[in-house]
Amino acid sequence: MQKITEFVAGLLFGVGLLLSGMSDPGKVLGFLDLFGSWDPSLALVMAGAILVGFFAFTMAKKRTANFLGGALHLPKANQIDRRLVIGAMVFGAGWGLAGFCPGPGIVSMFSRQPKAAVFVLAMAAGMLLFEAADRFIHQPRARHATNR
Amino acid sequence: MDSAAIVRATIGGLMIGGAAALLLICSGRIAGISGIFGKVLGADAGPGRWRLAFLLGLLLAAWAALAAGRFPAAHVQGGLLLAGVAGILTGLGTGLANGCTSGHGVCGLSNLSLRSLVATLTFMGAGFATVFVVRHLY
Numbered sequence: 703m704q705k706i707t708e709f710v711a712g713l714l715f716g717v718g719l720l721l722s723g724m725s726d727p728g729k730v731l732g733f734l735d736l737f738g739s740w741d742p743s744l745a746l747v748m749a750g751a752i753l754v755g756f757f758a759f760t761m762a763k764k765r766t767a768n769f770l771g772g773a774l775h776l777p778k779a780n781q782i783d784r785r786l787v788i789g790a791m792v793f794g795a796g797w798g799l800a801g802f803c804p805g806p807g808i809v810s811m812f813s814r815q816p817k818a819a820v821f822v823l824a825m826a827a828g829m830l831l832f833e834a835a836d837r838f839i840h841q842p843r844a845r846h847a848t849n850r
Numbered sequence: 851m852d853s854a855a856i857v858r859a860t861i862g863g864l865m866i867g868g869a870a871a872l873l874l875i876c877s878g879r880i881a882g883i884s885g886i887f888g889k890v891l892g893a894d895a896g897p898g899r900w901r902l903a904f905l906l907g908l909l910l911a912a913w914a915a916l917a918a919g920r921f922p923a924a925h926v927q928g929g930l931l932l933a934g935v936a937g938i939l940t941g942l943g944t945g946l947a948n949g950c951t952s953g954h955g956v957c958g959l960s961n962l963s964l965r966s967l968v969a970t971l972t973f974m975g976a977g978f979a980t981v982f983v984v985r986h987l988y
Binding site: 703704705707708709710711712713714715716717718719720721722723724725726727728729731734735736737738743744746747748749750751752753754755756757758759761762763767768769770772773774775776777779780781782785786787788789790791792793794795796797798799800801802803804805807808809810811812813815816817818820821822823824825826827828829830831832833836 | 855856858859860861862863864865866867868869870871872873874875876877878879880881883884887888891892898899900903904905906907908909910911912913915916921922923924925926927928929930932933934935936937938939940941942943944945946947948950951952954955956957958959960961962963964965968969970972973974975976977978979980981982984985986
């Protein structure tokens with residue numbers, strides 16, 4: 703049952719992305735182009751999404767288990783640090799360059815648009831690179847000492 | 851912006867919210883695409899391979915639209931190199947920030963998270979600034 707709802711959630715998310723126009727970088731960049739001919743679509747999409755999401759999260763926070771009886775994995779992190787801000791700046795810059803973010807990129811990957819596929823492959827590379835760098839930087843101190 | 855686009859944007863947004871809601875209330879999971887994709891990339895499909903199930907649903911939506919000949923037109927600016935650079939920045943940035951437009955923007959804000967608000971305002975600001983530089987300064 704849970705597998706079905708997870709699959710349907712992905713399907714609904716994808717349909718929402720396509721219907722809303724968010725899979726079209728032109729529309730996304732139109733929103734980010736404040737000083738050009740501004741397209742407010744993205745704001746409407748966000749508002750609609752948060753409208754529904756807010757109810758779900760409000761409900762979830764009052765529970766100890768999800769509706770199918772399993773665990774709730776609400777995010778526990780609440781720190782606002784350099785990682786968050788720098789990461790968001792870097793992500794935002796990438797977003798403003800091509801008008802793709804993870805979801806729309808993946809959804810557009812198999813359309814007749816090679817730039818989406820290139821974006822997703824590069825994103826994958828960026829993620830793997832980040833993971834490797836993060837692991838290296840946070841190596842246990844003992845390991846560092848013996849490397850000298 | 852015509853009324854049809856307004857309606858589609860709103861309904862599409864409600865669907866995205868609905869999807870996040872469904873994933874949260876039935877699986878207790880956050881619909882953050884960068885995290886879901888990133889973990890699967892690291893061969894971690896999660897308990898019950900939930901991330902894989904979600905991604906397959908996402909891809910099915912794309913395939914269905916393509917098969918029905920109804921995949922929306924995409925107007926991509928720039929070339930393949932730009933797409934590649936954008937992709938790397940997105941991968942690095944979402945990794946550091948631990949979230950993207952769906953994780954922080956939709957789920958985080960729905961969860962009234964200050965951390966996500968800061969992230970969202972920051973990546974939006976960076977997006978605005980980047981487009982300004984590329985389209986109006988360069």
